[in-house]
Amino acid sequence: MSITTSDTSTPPDISPKPRNRWLALSVIAVAQLLIVLDATIVNIALPTAQVALDISDADRQWMITAYTLAFGGLLLLGGRIADFTGRKRAFIIGLLGFAGASALGGLATNAETLFAARALQGAFGALMAPAALSLLTVTFTDAKERARAFGVYGAIAGGGGAVGLLLGGVLTEYASWRWTLLVSTPIAIVAAVAAARFVGESRAEGNTRYDLPGALTSTAGLVALVYGFTKASEDGWGSAVTIGWLVAAVLLLVGFVIIELRSSHPLLPMRVILDRNRGGAYLAALLIGSGLFGVFLFLTFYLQLTLGYSALMTGVAFLPFTFGIIAGAGVAAQLQTRLGPRVLMFSGLLASAIGMVLLTRIGVDTGFWTHVLPGLVIVSFGMGVTFGPMSNTALVGVADHDAGVASALINTTQQIGGSLGTALLNTIFTSAVAGYIADHRSEITNPDQLPALQATATVHSYTIAFWVSAGLIGLAALIAVVLVRADRDEVSSNTGVPAGV
Numbered sequence: 001m002s003i004t005t006s007d008t009s010t011p012p013d014i015s016p017k018p019r020n021r022w023l024a025l026s027v028i029a030v031a032q033l034l035i036v037l038d039a040t041i042v043n044i045a046l047p048t049a050q051v052a053l054d055i056s057d058a059d060r061q062w063m064i065t066a067y068t069l070a071f072g073g074l075l076l077l078g079g080r081i082a083d084f085t086g087r088k089r090a091f092i093i094g095l096l097g098f099a100g101a102s103a104l105g106g107l108a109t110n111a112e113t114l115f116a117a118r119a120l121q122g123a124f125g126a127l128m129a130p131a132a133l134s135l136l137t138v139t140f141t142d143a144k145e146r147a148r149a150f151g152v153y154g155a156i157a158g159g160g161g162a163v164g165l166l167l168g169g170v171l172t173e174y175a176s177w178r179w180t181l182l183v184s185t186p187i188a189i190v191a192a193v194a195a196a197r198f199v200g201e202s203r204a205e206g207n208t209r210y211d212l213p214g215a216l217t218s219t220a221g222l223v224a225l226v227y228g229f230t231k232a233s234e235d236g237w238g239s240a241v242t243i244g245w246l247v248a249a250v251l252l253l254v255g256f257v258i259i260e261l262r263s264s265h266p267l268l269p270m271r272v273i274l275d276r277n278r279g280g281a282y283l284a285a286l287l288i289g290s291g292l293f294g295v296f297l298f299l300t301f302y303l304q305l306t307l308g309y310s311a312l313m314t315g316v317a318f319l320p321f322t323f324g325i326i327a328g329a330g331v332a333a334q335l336q337t338r339l340g341p342r343v344l345m346f347s348g349l350l351a352s353a354i355g356m357v358l359l360t361r362i363g364v365d366t367g368f369w370t371h372v373l374p375g376l377v378i379v380s381f382g383m384g385v386t387f388g389p390m391s392n393t394a395l396v397g398v399a400d401h402d403a404g405v406a407s408a409l410i411n412t413t414q415q416i417g418g419s420l421g422t423a424l425l426n427t428i429f430t431s432a433v434a435g436y437i438a439d440h441r442s443e444i445t446n447p448d449q450l451p452a453l454q455a456t457a458t459v460h461s462y463t464i465a466f467w468v469s470a471g472l473i474g475l476a477a478l479i480a481v482v483l484v485r486a487d488r489d490e491v492s493s494n495t496g497v498p499a500g501v
Helices: 018-052 062-085 087-106 111-139 143-174 184-198 212-235 240-262 270-274 276-306 311-317 319-339 341-359 373-393 400-443 447-483 488-492
Strands: none
Touching (some): 018 087, 018 143, 062 400, 087 184, 276 311, 276 341, 276 373, 311 319, 319 373, 341 447
16 A cells, blocks of 8 residues: 655755765665555464464454554654654654564564554554655655656555565465564664665654644544454444443544544644545545455465465465556556546446455355456456545645645555454454354254364355455445546646555
């Protein structure tokens, strides 16, 4: 996924030395690769880590959601901190913190430590990511050089996920699942040392007050919501504990909205999201994240535990997804000035929903080439078509002083949607497994039949999760048709750095 940043329209007070700018780009590119890579590298390692640390099916999603939730929930605040305390300083602190959190996760001896380390990775990533893109913006002021720099940055953002999946497979297969986390530590430390030498400092002027109450209530509300979903898989939706966490989540999130409406320096100005076009883009991004992130989780388990793929082969099996994204993005770039964002978003999301429906055809004995690859390619191509127009629509008509928030918000909503969707889909999955076994237990006449029943129940529950994902992405397509009204001229007139793929 893309990394976006805070407002950089105010000139920096200190500029990097021109002779260092390409070295600075190298350092920033490494940091971007770390952020994108760590969002996917643990996916392939998750089945092995789950067994090693005795993590339950209900809790395993925290290895993913702890990272995405902290990253998405704190990204806007991280951008503001970087703007006013110094982007180089925030960048280096983020890198060193990321290195420490990665080491903590790699050395974890229990699930709680691992989940906490992943949350810390996300928090330091939320500080590092906006600082990185801000530094890139102020370092390259020449139009041609900036285009080249952002081309490098965008290529890493687009390909980093595939690198993470492949590297996760290699490390899990030939070293240990722990190295999917430990590998980030030396890279981040070297990048921090290089940043101190080659990256110049910059900061924004103006009001330096931070909306800490908004950041705390929004993040706490999202954590409570995810935890409520998790408890639902363990205790049921009607249990007092589940209801208590969900009620707490609603109260905290309502409190966040009230704080933002009354604050003189809101973390999320309501004017940014209440615009019809921008609101439609953000809502679509939230639903896309909710429907898409769970696919990687369940397909990873299906490929490894049902089809018997190794960790390395699982990483290779996801490569077509990256190729589909790139192909779809290329098509969208050619058609956006002719068709406008509404048609492309609807078409891409509809294709992705159809691809998700194709994934519901998997079974215990079906193969990758016939039952996984077609759906995976169609989903990825549709997403590639969608991301560019959606990101540009998120900036339509936004004021200059809100451009940073508007750009960052598209990535924030994707990450938060991924956190909530992964938790919800995992809850649906565990409930469906238990329900299927209960419904078919009477058919078992021999204990030797129990493993087959378990395997069938598991795959059946994957398909239910894919149906829900298809519904979420289909709803995003409907929202694009209803809410997005920007024409091709409005989108093409956007300035600044849009949220990329």
